[in-house]
Amino acid sequence: MKYLDEFRDGRASQSLLEKIRQRVTRPWVLMDVCGGQTHSLVRYGIERELAGQVELIHGPGCPVCVTSTELIDFAVALAMQPDTIVASFGDMIRVPGSDQSLMQARSCGGRLKIVYTPIDAIALAQRNPDSQIVFLAVGFETTTPSTALAVLQATQLGLQNFSIVPAHVRVLPAMETIMQLPENRVEGFLAAGHVCSITGYDVYESFVAKHRVPVVVTGFEPVDLLEGILQAVTLLEAGKAVIENRYSRNVQRHGNPNAQALIDRVYEIDDRDWRGFGTISGGGYRLRDEYAQMDACRKFARLLPPSARKDSECRGADVMSGKIKPKQCPAFGKTCSPESPLGAPMVSSEGACAAYYRFDPITIEARQ
Amino acid sequence: MCLGIPGKIVRWINHDPTFAKAEIEFAGVRREIHMACVPEASVGDYVVVHAGIAICILDEAEAAKTLADLKSIEELSDEIP
Numbered sequence: 359m360k361y362l363d364e365f366r367d368g369r370a371s372q373s374l375l376e377k378i379r380q381r382v383t384r385p386w387v388l389m390d391v392c393g394g395q396t397h398s399l400v401r402y403g404i405e406r407e408l409a410g411q412v413e414l415i416h417g418p419g420c421p422v423c424v425t426s427t428e429l430i431d432f433a434v435a436l437a438m439q440p441d442t443i444v445a446s447f448g449d450m451i452r453v454p455g456s457d458q459s460l461m462q463a464r465s466c467g468g469r470l471k472i473v474y475t476p477i478d479a480i481a482l483a484q485r486n487p488d489s490q491i492v493f494l495a496v497g498f499e500t501t502t503p504s505t506a507l508a509v510l511q512a513t514q515l516g517l518q519n520f521s522i523v524p525a526h527v528r529v530l531p532a533m534e535t536i537m538q539l540p541e542n543r544v545e546g547f548l549a550a551g552h553v554c555s556i557t558g559y560d561v562y563e564s565f566v567a568k569h570r571v572p573v574v575v576t577g578f579e580p581v582d583l584l585e586g587i588l589q590a591v592t593l594l595e596a597g598k599a600v601i602e603n604r605y606s607r608n609v610q611r612h613g614n615p616n617a618q619a620l621i622d623r624v625y626e627i628d629d630r631d632w633r634g635f636g637t638i639s640g641g642g643y644r645l646r647d648e649y650a651q652m653d654a655c656r657k658f659a660r661l662l663p664p665s666a667r668k669d670s671e672c673r674g675a676d677v678m679s680g681k682i683k684p685k686q687c688p689a690f691g692k693t694c695s696p697e698s699p700l701g702a703p704m705v706s707s708e709g710a711c712a713a714y715y716r717f718d719p720i721t722i723e724a725r726q
Numbered sequence: 727m728c729l730g731i732p733g734k735i736v737r738w739i740n741h742d743p744t745f746a747k748a749e750i751e752f753a754g755v756r757r758e759i760h761m762a763c764v765p766e767a768s769v770g771d772y773v774v775v776h777a778g779i780a781i782c783i784l785d786e787a788e789a790a791k792t793l794a795d796l797k798s799i800e801e802l803s804d805e806i807p
């Protein structure tokens with residue numbers, strides 16, 4: 359296939375490997391951020407070839423792996439609802455929740471449809487007007503435009519039976535988190551090529567300056583990866599911490615403005631729970647309020663596992679840290695009440711939200 | 727998960743801002759792909775397709791440059807005994 363095969367060329371790979379070996383004067387530790395790259399590095403034996411010279415640490419680059427257990431549980435609960443079909447990318451269906459994966463839910467009568475693109479879930483919603491179609495929207499910035507487009511299309515089509523579980527994650531805040539881990543050993547990064555096709559690489563400039571580590575944007579084929587490693591090693595040997603683009607056929611400095619506009623129209627940046635990392639500030643996206651009716655976490659909030667409810671509109675953390683009063687939470691008394699709580703402070707009878715709900719005169723009056 | 731496949735635009739189907747589509751060829755197989763993120767692409771251009779939508783236009787001049795650089799690396803390593 360054109361623009362794939364040339365970048366899998368064995369002879370070119372050999373030359374690059376030799377060049378890397380010549381350049382290295384001490385072992386270096388690089389992190390590849392994207393799971394697709396990890397796959398290639400292992401599949402083409404690159405990390406084995408470079409053992410002892412370049413250690414490759416595989417970052418959190420698999421959106422499937424970092425999706426929280428709670429969101430899987432939520433998807434499972436949705437699939438088990440009558441008249442509800444969960445649509446998902448194939449890679450999500452085996453990920454275990456606390457009890458079941460989506461696959462197991464299906465064998466227990468849950469309804470699940472694997473789609474190749476989120477837009478297929480729209481056709482599914484049109485074909486099944488009596489069912490609720492919920493798309494499990496996972497992925498990095500690479501995938502976010504496709505689900506944003508699905509939301510826009512569904513809105514324009516006026517679909518009432520389509521929603522998504524917004525579970526998209528953002529790469530750069532995760533890299534920040536990694537750099538701040540006390541045990542961090544990463545000396546340079548291979549940045550995820552297709553994420554950068556969307557975001558551009560200028561977004562890494564302050565990261566590079568702050569942490570004094572080189573970042574090299576790389577593609578997915580062995581030649582692309584080796585070029586990226588060669589460049590990273592060259593920068594490390596020269597003591598330079600800069601951002602460089604070695605995937606120039608698919609990545610431009612400012613990324614794809616159309617795709618960014620699409621994301622921005624539908625989503626806003628939000629904190630997100632990363633499986634294995636905890637909550638990462640700015641680590642994901644949530645749907646904008648205009649699209650609240652497409653947000654399965656709000657539409658089916660009653661099915662959210664209690665611990666996942668923080669992924670919804672619950673401002674429980676802000677309430678408990680004293681940042682806001684319960685009544686300042688947009689959900690308070692509307693979608694959140696002791697009968698159907700969205701967060702812990704409304705569940706517990708000692709919780710601040712429940713207390714306000716029960717005892718605040720203005721709230722009581724508004725209810726009557 | 728973030729994989730993207732390069733394919734060539736055979737024809738535009740429509741140019742609607744939200745529902746834009748084109749026919750894209752991947753190694754002889756043709757598929758309809760959503761084009762909202764690359765409205766400026768022309769027939770004959772290569773685009774990278776991920777999850778059913780084109781995420782960027784492939785810059786063929788940059789690809790040629792990378793491949794030319796590689797050639798010189800190969801030749802250089804051929805010269806080293």
Ligand code: SF4
Nearest residue numbers: 674687694701704711
């Ligand atoms: S009112 Fe409900 S949603 Fe708002 S912070 Fe309290 S518990 Fe969370």
